[in-house]
Amino acid sequence: MLVNLTEMLLDAQKNKYAIPAFDISNYEMMKAVLDSCEAEKSPALLLGLGVDLSQKNLSLMAGMVKMASEHYSIPICFQLDHATDIEFIKQAINAGFSSVMFDGSKLPFDENAKKTAEVVKFAHSYGVTVEAELGHVGNAMVGDESSSISNEDPENTLTVPEEVTKFIEIADVDALAVAIGTSHGVYKKTPSLRIDRLNDITAICNKPLVLHGGSGTPNDQMIDAIKNGITKINIFSDVVEALNTGLKNKLNSITNIATWPAYVFEESRVLMRKVITNKIRTFGSNNRI
Template sequence: MLVPLKEVLNDARKNKYAVPAFDCVNDIMVRTILDTAEQENSPVILMCLEHNLNEPKGFVYLAEYIKAVVSFYQIPIVLHLDHAMDLELVKKAVQFGFTSVMIDGSSLPLEENMAITREVVKYVQQHGISVEAELGHVGGHELGGTYASDSKLTEPSQVETFVQKTGVDALAVSIGTSHGIYHSEPDLNIIRTKEINDVSPVPLVLHGGSGTPNVQLKEVITNGISKINLYADCRVAMAKGMKEAAAAINRVDPLPEEMFRPITQALAAVVKEKIHLFRSNNRT
């Protein structure tokens, strides 16, 4: 069943677990993630990126497909627009039934970030849609692999004002992670996380969860992180499964289920691992 983001995050914050959020690009990922989450009785967030939504019929093959299948699952499912940079993309997400959007003004000056976030909140609140914004900036690599920008830690002193002036339902914070694959182990700022959580009126979100050591993820969950975004870990797992599938194929016309099985098995293993790591299993 489709639900707003704030519904699952408020419970996660109250009970000190995190809801896994997976960027997904096709039906194989959607089905594997949903099947695994339901087996573990875990709420889950399916995220879509502008990069994929802007492909020909991207909104149809992602949003419409997800909406068509969620009624067959008993777990809470959030359909989330990840990293929207402007209001026009948000409007299209509303049109296609998303239950949550992230407006990313983190690379803008603070006042401009608040202004565009307020504009999005005002537009979507009449539709019962949750809004996530980012304060501070999580940098790292673009989807193409090129380095985009450095991260800038979130200032706890700005959090309460930002939330009050924008009306957001969740706040993505920068505490030491980055997007993409790490070339050295990150060192998350646990003290900063706790300071932010102590003053934040809304649940906190961690971007760049892939590749972050488990012990650090457990610590930030204990200290206030309620949603963790994952994509690179899924891509790594699927690539491993693809190599296994290619090595095992011994006929010129393999059945699709035989080709896809190692890929879905590798992805399902990662999804299950994250659900247990975040303690979101048996929460529905």
């Protein structure tokens, strides 16, 4: 069953757990997430990034998830991740995404709020939910070598609590991504989450809160963040690492390079499911269905 974010995150908020949200780039990643979630009785939150959704890929990926959702007994949400172009968001909604993230975090406050409000108005008319970002989660996106080293001082880009109330008055979003010290990609040094800042935000905001850059963040810090109001944690690099490690091991171990692809992906599947299952159990989204 394909659903939007609301029901999933409100239950997570009420019962103080978080749902891991996994960016998927292909069928193997989708299958690993859905199989793990079904085995663990966890809601499944799938994310798609623009780089994997160009041209026909947008409809093909949306169609693939929609078709898959008819073969699993768990609720599944497919959210467009980090979209900055409103036209592209509209295309994704028309293609069948059940949730979208508008990322105006690099824009001035007023412009971010105004554009997010426009997305909310459009998306809600289709029953599609919207996540926005306030503050800015640093950049070291996988696949983008040029931005793998962030020069931003995280302290300068943390979410400012006073802005949250004003933002939500303008843009009535369904979930809000906050910057409290995590980064996208692979960390150069262990992050230290600002739980004090998170508490300042939850004291004035009742929207489900989202943590980006979950990969590589120590479990105890994420558990602390969940206790203090985080309901969705985005994961990409950890699963990509498992996928690629499995492929590397398998390809290095075979002599016949024309080996059947189903066999080549075998180890990747096992490693990805291990990572995904670990996140589900750590965040407490297992046994919720």
